[in-house]
Amino acid sequence: MDQYALDAIKAWNGRQRPDYKHIGVKPITRLIGAEITGVDLSQELDPLQFAEIKRAMHDNLVICFRDQKLSDEDHKRFGRLFGTLHVHPAHKARKQALKAQDKEAEKSAQLYAAGEDPEILVVKADEMSKNVAGEGWHTDVTCDLEPPMGSMLYITQTPEGGGGPTMFLNMHLAFETLSPTMKSFLEGLTAIHSGGKPYTGFYDVKVPEGGWPTAEHPVVARHPETGRKMLFVNYGFTTRIPQLSPQESDALLKMLFDHCATTPELQCRFEWTPNMLTFWDNRCTQHHAVWDYYPNRRFGQRVSIIGTRPAA
DSSP states (O other), X not given: OOHHHHHHHHHHHTSOOOOOSSSEEEESSSSSOEEEESOOTTSOOOHHHHHHHHHHHHHHSEEXXXXXXXXXXXXXXXXXXXXXXXXXXXXHHHHHHHHTTOHHHHHXXXXXXXXXXXXXXXXXXXXXXXXXXXXXSBOTTTTSSSOEEEEEEEEEEOOTTSOOOEEEEEHHHHHHTSOHHHHHHHTTOEEEEETHHHHTTTTOOOOOTXXXXXXXXXXXXXXXXXXXXXXXXOTTTEEEOTTSOHHHHHHHHHHHHHHHHTOGGGEEEEOOOTTEEEEEETTSEEEEEOOOOTTSOEEEEEEEEEOOOOOO
């Protein structure tokens, strides 16, 4: 590890940590991730508990709650505490396919849109799966003009025999561990994020009428609540940097993607247990669902919360 990275990690570890009186907070690593205890998400949250959960999210970027018995409404109620629930673009594709009685298009959209509730994204894999949602490092739906501020994945069935963890990545540190020259250069750039790259390019979902969402966001954004800078590109959705030539753009994006994927100090791994909910700040993290359990099954569902447009 170079000196820039060491200095950034030292500074992150040296920052002031909040105290908690109404919840338990057990860090997964010192750089990202924590387990929250003393909370029942099936019940209305005490305002003091909610304030500390929000503080723990900002401090740890991704938090989990084990042994939660949640109905769909419980799941959505917790999500709505943070804002309006997001509807995934694949739900639009599936709805159009149903209207047109296009069975092939409906089937292709079900990897992401299975289920009737547009605010709940079913996440499942079994012996029939050819791929699973969330493979590869990505940030959720950055092709939207206002990408989700966070996502809450509730896993009720874990694979028999183990496996199926989700890895998370600290995008504040992904930026801070770069050299000063590179950080300065990146702050003047934007990047194009396309829904067609993952949904049709990887998952082979039929393109909906009007096409997939596409958006242009700053390469370096500032967190709207904490004010921290973060790298805001990801392999899943980011296609090019318009201020550079195609060759320059490809080379720079590859360097940034590799920097994120091959720096383990930026990452943590969450091992799922049945009835566990994990909530990640989608603005400043990436995640990677590890599909190491085929042909065994994993089942859960996700709600996401609409965020604001990323700002430089």
